[in-house]
Amino acid sequence: MIKDFNFYAPTRVVFGRNAEGKIGELVKSCNAGKVLVHYGGGSAERSGLLNVVRKQLREAGIDFIELGGVVPNPLLSKVYEGIELCRREKVDFILAVGGGSVIDSSKAIGYGVPYEGDAWDFWDGKATPQQCLPIGAVLTIPAAGSEMSSSSVITKDEGLVKRGITSDLCRCRFAVMNPERTYTLPPYQTAAGATDIMMHTMERYFTRYNEMTLTDAISEALLRTVKDAALAVMERPEDYRLRAQIMWASSLAHNDLTECGADRDFGTHRLEHELSALFGVTHGAGLAALWPSWARYVKDRHLARFVQFAVNVMGVENDFAHPDETAEKGIRAIEDFYRRIGMPTNIRELLGGRVITDEEIEVMVDKCSRGGTITVGSLEELRAEDMRRIYQMARA
Amino acid sequence: MIKDFNFYAPTRVVFGRNAEGKIGELVKSCNAGKVLVHYGGGSAERSGLLNVVRKQLREAGIDFIELGGVVPNPLLSKVYEGIELCRREKVDFILAVGGGSVIDSSKAIGYGVPYEGDAWDFWDGKATPQQCLPIGAVLTIPAAGSEMSSSSVITKDEGLVKRGITSDLCRCRFAVMNPERTYTLPPYQTAAGATDIMMHTMERYFTRYNEMTLTDAISEALLRTVKDAALAVMERPEDYRLRAQIMWASSLAHNDLTECGADRDFGTHRLEHELSALFGVTHGAGLAALWPSWARYVKDRHLARFVQFAVNVMGVENDFAHPDETAEKGIRAIEDFYRRIGMPTNIRELLGGRVITDEEIEVMVDKCSRGGTITVGSLEELRAEDMRRIYQMARA
Numbered sequence: 001m002i003k004d005f006n007f008y009a010p011t012r013v014v015f016g017r018n019a020e021g022k023i024g025e026l027v028k029s030c031n032a033g034k035v036l037v038h039y040g041g042g043s044a045e046r047s048g049l050l051n052v053v054r055k056q057l058r059e060a061g062i063d064f065i066e067l068g069g070v071v072p073n074p075l076l077s078k079v080y081e082g083i084e085l086c087r088r089e090k091v092d093f094i095l096a097v098g099g100g101s102v103i104d105s106s107k108a109i110g111y112g113v114p115y116e117g118d119a120w121d122f123w124d125g126k127a128t129p130q131q132c133l134p135i136g137a138v139l140t141i142p143a144a145g146s147e148m149s150s151s152s153v154i155t156k157d158e159g160l161v162k163r164g165i166t167s168d169l170c171r172c173r174f175a176v177m178n179p180e181r182t183y184t185l186p187p188y189q190t191a192a193g194a195t196d197i198m199m200h201t202m203e204r205y206f207t208r209y210n211e212m213t214l215t216d217a218i219s220e221a222l223l224r225t226v227k228d229a230a231l232a233v234m235e236r237p238e239d240y241r242l243r244a245q246i247m248w249a250s251s252l253a254h255n256d257l258t259e260c261g262a263d264r265d266f267g268t269h270r271l272e273h274e275l276s277a278l279f280g281v282t283h284g285a286g287l288a289a290l291w292p293s294w295a296r297y298v299k300d301r302h303l304a305r306f307v308q309f310a311v312n313v314m315g316v317e318n319d320f321a322h323p324d325e326t327a328e329k330g331i332r333a334i335e336d337f338y339r340r341i342g343m344p345t346n347i348r349e350l351l352g353g354r355v356i357t358d359e360e361i362e363v364m365v366d367k368c369s370r371g372g373t374i375t376v377g378s379l380e381e382l383r384a385e386d387m388r389r390i391y392q393m394a395r396a
Numbered sequence: 397m398i399k400d401f402n403f404y405a406p407t408r409v410v411f412g413r414n415a416e417g418k419i420g421e422l423v424k425s426c427n428a429g430k431v432l433v434h435y436g437g438g439s440a441e442r443s444g445l446l447n448v449v450r451k452q453l454r455e456a457g458i459d460f461i462e463l464g465g466v467v468p469n470p471l472l473s474k475v476y477e478g479i480e481l482c483r484r485e486k487v488d489f490i491l492a493v494g495g496g497s498v499i500d501s502s503k504a505i506g507y508g509v510p511y512e513g514d515a516w517d518f519w520d521g522k523a524t525p526q527q528c529l530p531i532g533a534v535l536t537i538p539a540a541g542s543e544m545s546s547s548s549v550i551t552k553d554e555g556l557v558k559r560g561i562t563s564d565l566c567r568c569r570f571a572v573m574n575p576e577r578t579y580t581l582p583p584y585q586t587a588a589g590a591t592d593i594m595m596h597t598m599e600r601y602f603t604r605y606n607e608m609t610l611t612d613a614i615s616e617a618l619l620r621t622v623k624d625a626a627l628a629v630m631e632r633p634e635d636y637r638l639r640a641q642i643m644w645a646s647s648l649a650h651n652d653l654t655e656c657g658a659d660r661d662f663g664t665h666r667l668e669h670e671l672s673a674l675f676g677v678t679h680g681a682g683l684a685a686l687w688p689s690w691a692r693y694v695k696d697r698h699l700a701r702f703v704q705f706a707v708n709v710m711g712v713e714n715d716f717a718h719p720d721e722t723a724e725k726g727i728r729a730i731e732d733f734y735r736r737i738g739m740p741t742n743i744r745e746l747l748g749g750r751v752i753t754d755e756e757i758e759v760m761v762d763k764c765s766r767g768g769t770i771t772v773g774s775l776e777e778l779r780a781e782d783m784r785r786i787y788q789m790a791r792a
Binding site: 002003004005006007008009010012013014015016017018019211212213214215217218220221222224225228229240241244245248249252257260261 | 398399400401402403404405406408409410411412413414415607608609610611613614616617618620621622624625636637640641644645648653656657
């Protein structure tokens with residue numbers, strides 16, 4: 001089956017060594033009156049990037065204020081702070097300088113400013129965004145793909161409830177990407193980013209819609225390229241060629257290109273949100289810790305797809321007589337890949353040796369299934385009992 | 397080398413069996429006051445598509461007028477007619493119903509309406525478009541990729557001068573694509589379309605910038621998919637799966653996705669424009685007649701790239717000791733592919749056995765090189781003498 005689809009990726013991408021020199025003119029082209037520069041911790045300051053941004057805005061004659069302090073797994077409390085600040089200062093454009101957390105926080109502020117109710121309503125399913133302030137991104141961490149995606153994931157401080165919503169309204173007007181800015185990323189962040197990038201495409205590859213061969217071929221090309229580049233960049237962190245592949249892949253993996261004619265599963269993502277909400281782990285690493293268990297839990301009912309992945313992405317030889325073994329070899333191959341780039345393959349490795357308890361699993365199952373009222377995933381619709389089983393398998 | 401790049405593909409794509417049911421709401425979302433429905437010959441009428449479009453617009457309460465009669469290699473005279481009509485009727489939105497010729501004609505009218513001078517100025521290099529009426533497309537022929545591209549190719553009736561220009565201003569607001577609409581395309585048109593689609597990617601694949609492996613891998617995936625689908629669809633013209641690959645590839649091949657980090661050559665395109673201007677041939681068929689000769693003319697100075705194409709796209713076994721032979725086998729493989737889908741491999745075959753004269757070659761060389769004042773192509777910058785040699789090689 002091929003699913004009817006919409007494709008809408010309006011973000012203007014400016015990519016390359018000289019990309020940052022365009023920030024001023026890009027913001028200006030969006031008719032920004034007053035800009036909020038939104039960022040995370042100290043690295044954007046230390047690297048000099050924030051000063052480049054400030055200089056660009058000043059030289060373009062653009063009025064701006066700043067709000068830093070976005071944390072990984074960005075918090076609703078910071079979003080509220082941003083909404084208040086933007087209203088007070090009559091901000092009409094948000095410039096996100098950072099990775100997915102900063103961009104997602106910017107999107108959430110963008111939704112919240114024109115909304116009269118509590119911004120959390122959107123993530124709580126009580127309201128649908130009708131407007132969003134325009135947003136531009138200067139990307140520093142290739143991972144989340146938020147610079148071209150329609151999604152925004154926010155964590156509510158109280159109870160650590162982590163949820164995502166999607167809307168075309170929040171698609172960035174532009175995204176500035178300079179691969180050189182990623183040379184100094186810690187290896188763990190680079191690896192977790194590559195894992196997240198690959199997962200965004202794998203979440204769309206493992207679906208019931210398996211007849212759009214062009215999308216399959218593009219997805220496999222992207223997965224192979226990121227896998228090879230991630231392995232190599234561990235040895236050569238300042239190789240522009242490798243960094244460029246990973247950075248551009250982060251956008252293409254999550255701008256819906258790899259979903260055309262297919263579907264999105266995102267079951268592993270939903271299971272992971274509970275892990276990173278509860279334990280504060282890096283999202284990409286959490287995905288690596290869960291995916292092999294998810295894969296083994298569902299693979300027997302979708303063997304052909306897992307064989308295709310093993311052969312076309314992981315380079316496993318196709319043992320036609322034993323598709324189950326070929327599929328398993330593909331999963332083992334990605335576990336081997338995760339180990340080589342320093343990613344975990346189960347939750348114990350993710351948490352540095354700590355084994356999660358049955359009680360912790362129940363907390364995650366309860367939150368992920370919203371008290372047993374919803375399922376997640378589409379290849380297989382996972383109910384609470386499936387979630388529990390996958391967490392148990394991944395516990396190791 | 398990796399080239400710094402911009403990527404901007406804002407067209408909203410609505411793809412699938414039910415895509416046409418969205419036309420009314422799509423036009424409405426563009427705030428159209430009065431619409432020109434622009435189309436070609438009788439096929440859009442005969443197939444019932446025009447009636448679907450009319451019904452959609454009427455039901456959405458949208459005022460519209462019509463202008464048909466666009467011919468393949470669309471003419472400036474029709475563009476002038478459209479500009480006058482749009483000004484008189486105060487049209488503010490153009491809906492193109494057809495293939496690349498109709499969309500390109502729509503773009504030209506869109507440029508011309510707000511321009512005070514002669515619209516040909518843009519194609520003559522005397523002016524740069526500053527505005528364009530918004531355009532939507534209902535695609536019937538996958539080939540030109542104009543539904544997502546920035547280009548518009550127009551032929552001036554007097555002297556049959558065929559030229560293209562590019563600007564982001566003319567990117568379609570939306571593109572409606574239903575693969576079922578292409579079931580009844582004549583095999584020759586299907587094959588010429590597939591050839592054109594592949595050439596749009598090949599023109600970006602054979603460049604000096606050969607280190608963006610993600611773009612390479614995506615390009616190779618697209619080329620293999622279209623090649624396989626084109627061969628199969630000759631036998632099964634009403635296979636939705638095959639038609640869907642070709643239709644979506646037509647957009648991705650020319651929306652600049654396959655140019656990211658690379659460059660564009662388009663030398664073969666420029667040589668072909670003279671062929672189709674002079675002999676009225678189908679553009680895609682003209683490309684097939686020229687590319688093997690272009691390839692053999694330049695390949696020795698870019699062997700690695702031609703080997704990569706032979707192996708990764710055409711499935712040729714890599715004879716490492718003899719790269720020149722591997723490269724030549726790749727060119728022979730695409731000639732074989734052209735023959736199997738009914739495309740020519742030289743100009744004699746293109747013109748049904750007629751051999752072009754030296755005088756005709758000189759006319760084409762003179763027009764293509766604008767009297768010896770310009771070069772075309774970027775992998776190799778072709779001067780008049782190079783153009784002459786390639787036309788001679790392709791004469792057969």
